[in-house]
Amino acid sequence: MxxxxxxxxxxxxxxxxxxxxxxxxxxxxxxxxxxxxxxxxxxxxxxxxxxxxxGLINTHAHVGMSASKGLFDDVDLDSFLKKTFEYDSDRTSTGIFNSAKLGMYEMIGNGITAFVDLYYSEDIIAKAAEEIGIRAFLSWVTLDKELTTQIGDPVENAENFIRNHVGNKYVVPSVGVQGIYVANDDTFRRAMDLAEKYGTILHMHLSETRKEVYDAVKKLGERPIEHLHNIGILNKRVLAAHCVWATYHEVRLLSKDGVNVSWNSISNFKLGTGGIPPIPEMMRENVNVTIGTDSNGSNNSLDMFQAMKFSAISVKNYRWDASLMKAQEILDMATRNAARALQLNAGxxxxxxxxxxxxxxxxxxxxxxxxxxxxxxxxxxxxxxxxxxxxxxxxxxxxxxxxxxxxxxxxxxxxxxx
Amino acid sequence: MxxxxxxxxxxxxxxxxxxxxxxxxxxxxxxxxxxxxxxxxxxxxxxxxxxxxxGLINTHAHVGMSASKGLFDDVDLDSFLKKTFEYDSDRTSTGIFNSAKLGMYEMIGNGITAFVDLYYSEDIIAKAAEEIGIRAFLSWVTLDKELTTQIGDPVENAENFIRNHVGNKYVVPSVGVQGIYVANDDTFRRAMDLAEKYGTILHMHLSETRKEVYDAVKKLGERPIEHLHNIGILNKRVLAAHCVWATYHEVRLLSKDGVNVSWNSISNFKLGTGGIPPIPEMMRENVNVTIGTDSNGSNNSLDMFQAMKFSAISVKNYRWDASLMKAQEILDMATRNAARALQLNAGxxxxxxxxxxxxxxxxxxxxxxxxxxxxxxxxxxxxxxxxxxxxxxxxxxxxxxxxxxxxxxxxxxxxxxx
CATH class of the missing domain: 2.30.40.10 (Urease, subunit C, domain 1)
Structure with missing residues (x-):
């Protein structure tokens, strides 16, 4: 044809x-x-x-939550997390499947041809992606065994998921880590071993909130990006969502290690967790920056046009410089850069x-x-x-x-x- | 019917x-x-x-510039102003008419049923509004005679415009002032006299940029809102666009005087002029806050849905408080509050x-x-x-x-x- x-x-x-x-x-x-x-x-x-x-490439989503719009609005982060945790802990396979399909249709409607997802139950989401026919980079989320509500060992679950979905037409399976606040060094290392064993990306939340950074410094003596660099987790397989609270030193580490960043400005703004990562510095240091929507729980829409515009103007405003973040640079992030991060022959x-x-x-x-x-x-x-x-x-x-x-x-x- | x-x-x-x-x-x-x-x-x-x-009510626009999208992007404010000034100084009636029609169709398409405009040549824009049938609150912009490219005295032009359009079905004529940077006390007083004589609003740019505030303090010894309050210009007839750089003292003056504010977050962000007015303080002091898009020159779209979302999340992020700017409050600004500002039996x-x-x-x-x-x-x-x-x-x-x-x-x- x-x-x-x-x-x-x-x-x-x-x-x-x-x-x-x-x-x-x-x-x-x-x-x-x-x-x-x-x-x-x-x-x-x-x-x-x-x-x-x-086609636009959305590098950070949780499509299983696509029907949750309007459920967690206008509350502080702690209330938001409590509400989403309650919502997530009590879900059915049907609910996740229907929500995922809804989110995929929304993305196709909005001109998104590929997306990266971070969630448990990615096997259900994979079925939805194959049925609809959208390029789905699905990262099974891992965290410390004693902190999860997943049945079994999250890393083993991730490996099973990857093994069962290698070679699919639309689905590219991979492994994820929820974040440094629920994953110790061992969990990160096991997740990275899995990524290397199967040649996948390692998709994670990283330096999204101030609390995450403060807690890491208190517990580990290092900021999250520094710490993951020092234990050897950061490399070109990593797709790190948010990276809002990165210092210039950490930007250089991201650059040196070849980490790919997913910038999720609307979600960061709406949750009030601090919305402006050091994107101009990342660009100066040749970090590969891409753009994500995050979920309908925190963004309320899966709209990359909105994400592109808002991302651009948020930095212009924050730096008092309208010449920063030119339209061409933003479009690159949403297409070429994302394809590069995913090693996808597109963009x-x-x-x-x-x-x-x-x-x-x-x-x-x-x-x-x-x-x-x-x-x-x-x-x-x-x-x-x-x-x-x-x-x-x-x-x-x-x-x-x-x-x-x-x-x-x-x-x-x-x-x-x- | x-x-x-x-x-x-x-x-x-x-x-x-x-x-x-x-x-x-x-x-x-x-x-x-x-x-x-x-x-x-x-x-x-x-x-x-x-x-x-x-219907959504857009309280600050320059629809005569609706076809200028993509012409002034990604440049600093001085370059933006230079480019728009050159663009504006050389326009034909046909160009303004066609651009205005285009902008009105865009607004209707986007669910906007009424808008407030600030421009010269409002007589041409009025024709477009009557032809299309959208509620157009058109403010003929005035400024000091020696600084304008308008033919004749801007205040007299405004009066002629108002006189010729009183009682129209769709058009509500009024007077505007470009801003304190090109209007002396006499011009403000003459504009307000006109507003009172004909019972119209007085629509102006106010405290949009840092430079405007610094220059006013240097020249007048007072910040713009303080000065206009002190010379008796501020009252309930005033619709003040932007008000980004208002102190809490000035917020109280706006409240005391009953001034209506038009919040234009996207334009402020994109121009890098400082995007976050003290909206929570205005709400606390019962200032009537409304929402505007500004023009396609600086916003590139006339989309009140986008303006509502960006406005809400920009404050949430800036104040590190997701519970600020609730959806209901934002929708009120775009409907009820705007109708109140315009004394329009709608909203x-x-x-x-x-x-x-x-x-x-x-x-x-x-x-x-x-x-x-x-x-x-x-x-x-x-x-x-x-x-x-x-x-x-x-x-x-x-x-x-x-x-x-x-x-x-x-x-x-x-x-x-x-």
Missing amino acids: SIAISNAIIVTQNDNRDVYRGNVKIDGNKIQYVGKDEVDGDILIDGTNKVLMP SIEVGKLADVVLLDATIPSMIPTNEANAVSNIVYSSSPQNVDTVIIDGEIKKINGKILGFHSNKFTNSEFK | SIAISNAIIVTQNDNRDVYRGNVKIDGNKIQYVGKDEVDGDILIDGTNKVLMP SIEVGKLADVVLLDATIPSMIPTNEANAVSNIVYSSSPQNVDTVIIDGEIKKINGKILGFHSNKFTNSEFK
Whole structure:
């Protein structure tokens, strides 16, 4: 099956960041042609008045909680954690499965073609991802055995999950660690051994809150990033979510160790845990920064357009410098950088890349006028889910003409989400 | 002409903030019934799986600049101002008219039923508002005669504009002042005289940037709000945009004088001018706080859902307190408080109020599940323009089934916007 997209403004996100009006051919699950020549295919998509861009990659989520929106709002962090803990400890497989499907449909609707998840019960979430067909990097969360509500040893559970899902079409299994506040050195080491044994990422929360940093210093004599560096856990396999409370010294350690960072500004802001990581310093030190939404429990939406805009302007404001965090840099984080973190052959519109692409409708007033000169700016600052016209994942159409294929809201209206 | 809306979750925004499933009847341009009884009308709208709420009111915009998105991004404030000044000084009537129409269609698409504008050439913008049918509170901007590029005396221009537009169906004319940095006491006094003579609002920029405050202190020996209070300009007619750099003493002055504040967080953040006004203190002192988008030049979108969410979480983060700025308080600012500032008989779904209402589609994944308990939270934290199904202004349908009536994007594709 081939798809020909003609006459679109192509935001390639290639090494030159070329933006031009042209045509793209998808053959099977790969991009076969990008350029000015006419293209033909089994399915023809008219790209006139549309912007073609790589699919957005959400590098930190907990999709099993997607139906929890509005349950934990406007309360302090301790109350939030207490409420989510109670919610999580009492969940059914059906609830997790339905919530995960809901979140995946939301992400596809919003132009997200791949995401990274951190949760227990990733086997259930994997089933949802395979059924829907979205690229799911699923990290089974581990923590100290004596602190978990998981049945059995979390690290063994993670290994079973990875072993059972290696080689799946859509699911890429991996291991996670909840965070330094519930994982000792041994748990971190066992998780990293697992990541190295199976060649996966190690996905973790890191330096999200002040309390986490203070407690680590008190207990370990070191800040969280310093400590994980010193015990040899930090390397290029690590995808570290948040990293809000990193010192410049720690930024250099992240850089030296090749750690990938997932920046989750909306969640950090909404929880009041301190929202502004040292992103400009990370960029200066060539840390690979990506962007995540976090869950519907703390963000209330899985919207990477919103995350891109808010991330950009939060730093501009905090540093009193509007020239920081340029639209192009932000779009790189949400596409190219994320693909690099996941070693995914995607993140740009180039020949040979996986066909994970999005078409934005530029006929909606918020995107008028759109042209080659302002296309990147309009993606980052003016777009929202209403602009997402077409979503293609692995060469398959998942949303077209604004309609999410296979999604029927009535199947969720009375569903069990708990 | 009457409209009957049945079986919707009604977020009334009445004094009790009642939220319940029920029916609404609109007769002519007023709400005639709200409750549980069956309703009938010339037009029947099925509200099942929809949330009915008052139309959003955007209290600070410059819609004549709506086509300028992507032109002034990622540069420091001085460069931004230089670029916008050059852009503005060279505009045609056609460009302003087309840009204004574009911005009004964008706002209707996004669930905004009324807005407040600050610009010169409001006579052109008034024509666009009357043609499209959106409630437009248009403030002709004044400044010192020797500093303006307007032809003639700005205050006289404002008076002519007001005189020519009193009593219009959609347009409510008023007077504005650009700001203390280009307006001396005499200009402020003449503008206020005009507002009192014609019973209009006085709409101004106030304490938006640090430079504005420093320069005022240097020149006048007082901070901007203090100074305007001391020369008798501040009263309940005033709608003051920004007020970022207000001290607690100044907050008390705003409260004492009954000034209405328009909070424009996204624009303030994106320009790096300091984004967090003392909103909790304003609320404590009963200042009437409302929310604005500012222009597409500095915000790049006219999206009050985005503005509500960013405004809420920016304060939560800044004050390290997630319990501040509750969803209900934020929704009040965007509806009830704004109507109060404008003395507009709207802002809630109640019998006798103007029929400015919006229906949100809750069948989109981002709004599932929505029920009476989380409806307000979902409006503020989970909704975006894609949820705006129906918009009714003054009893007339302006958007239905997600389609903006009368809007044809091809009329804008090659339009002259400059």
